[in-house]
Amino acid sequence: MSLSTHVLDATTGRPAAGVAVTLRRSEIEVSAGVTDADGRIAELAAELEVGTYRIRFDTAAYFATQGITGFYPEVLITFEVTDASAHHHVPLLLSPYAYSTYRGS
Template sequence: MTLSTHVLDAALGRPATGVGVRLEALPGGELLADATTDHDGRVRELALDLAAGSYRITFDTGGYFAATGQQGFYPEVAVTFVVTDPGEHHHVPLLLSPFAYSTYRGS
């Protein structure tokens, strides 16, 4: 199973470059990957070969807001999800603004 993410800054209308992203296995919080979004707001291969189970992606939104001169309400966004079919690609995007965010299972 492969895992990717994409962060878009809805307030500025562009990809969120330089967002720190951590992937942890649950329970326990074992760190599996640590990355930063690229110029297109993407981490194309956050993880490879994940097994079925629960995981958490944490986005360092506070660091991103500080770097872009924005005052944000959420210093981080944590998205917990469950992998049931490790043969599939999983994509967890984040649509971000200083006072709101949303996510979904992408493709």
């Protein structure tokens, strides 16, 4: 089924708008997008096949727009799709020196 993401900036307590996001399977780019004003990409991919994927968040560029130098220039999240019929949501909670993620719904 589909894949979505949501990025929240823990430093400001607000959505992280304008974060460039790339989705890859193996070394092939599947899709790319930029988070909207609510920090979301509602449909980063319309359909996913079973397999291993990697989402790359360009955090360096995002923090540069905020006038901040962060420790992590990018966040890479690797995850496995085992049920192609399920919706997958991968949120990111971001700060200059830490981040966390989980499988959302």
